[in-house]
Amino acid sequence: SQTIHQWPATLVQPVGSPLSLECTVEGTSNPNLYWYRQAAGRGLQLLFYSVGIGQISSEVPQNLSASRPQDRQFILSSKKLLLSDSGFYLCAWSVPGKNIQYFGAGTRLSVL
Amino acid sequence: QKEVEQNSGPLSVPEGAIASLNCTYSDRGSQSFFWYRQYSGKSPELIMSIYSNGDKEDGRFTAQLNKASQYVSLLIRDSQPSDSATYLCAVSTGFQKLVFGTGTRLLVSP
Numbered sequence: 001s002q003t004i005h006q007w008p009a010t011l012v013q014p015v016g017s018p019l020s021l022e023c024t025v026e027g028t029s030n031p032n033l034y035w036y037r038q039a040a041g042r043g044l045q046l047l048f049y050s051v052g053i054g055q056i057s058s059e060v061p062q063n064l065s066a067s068r069p070q071d072r073q074f075i076l077s078s079k080k081l082l083l084s085d086s087g088f089y090l091c092a093w094s095v096p097g098k099n100i101q102y103f104g105a106g107t108r109l110s111v112l
Numbered sequence: 113q114k115e116v117e118q119n120s121g122p123l124s125v126p127e128g129a130i131a132s133l134n135c136t137y138s139d140r141g142s143q144s145f146f147w148y149r150q151y152s153g154k155s156p157e158l159i160m161s162i163y164s165n166g167d168k169e170d171g172r173f174t175a176q177l178n179k180a181s182q183y184v185s186l187l188i189r190d191s192q193p194s195d196s197a198t199y200l201c202a203v204s205t206g207f208q209k210l211v212f213g214t215g216t217r218l219l220v221s222p
Contacts, residue, residue: 032208034209042214043200043212043213043214043215044156044200044212046209046210049208049209051208090155090156094208096208097208098208099144099146099204099208099210100144100146100158100161101158101202101210102158103155103156103157104155105154105155106154106155108153
């Protein structure tokens, strides 16, 4: 069966510090991968998605970036965090050609 | 801008009642529709998917789709306190992406 791992679960970072969140999927090959952010009381905002190694599409211009160095690994990064980057970051995967997405447990980021 | 609209709630129902959650979407070309449940502080989990007009039942859950009216709903029969959560409606946009509504918060009182 497929599983998705996301870490860390919580993170407190100062403004201006770098960020690296990692997501890995097990039990499937060549998944579509997604990064979402959910601000407090808000909906899910798609940040990046990837259909293959090195293929990243950005949905929202901001100071975040994403990379997919391996088939089942998806990394969200920032060089300098802003207060507005606080939120609940969710990684998700889907089978190529299918629309159902499955979510990891999420990372709650607080930028202070 | 493709949009998915939901009433934020909270929708309050007594235990044992039917909860009715509604969602409208703007993209007439959408083909796939999903309901996710999100407990406070947790990630969304898929509870229902529906692809064609009509009803789809799974246990206490029934999803209803009306593409002509661009409307999808979720009925929860015999609501339980454990059903208290935020319910997210998601609609496919093509290109293997989903657009999510902001969710409806459901409160089921004992």
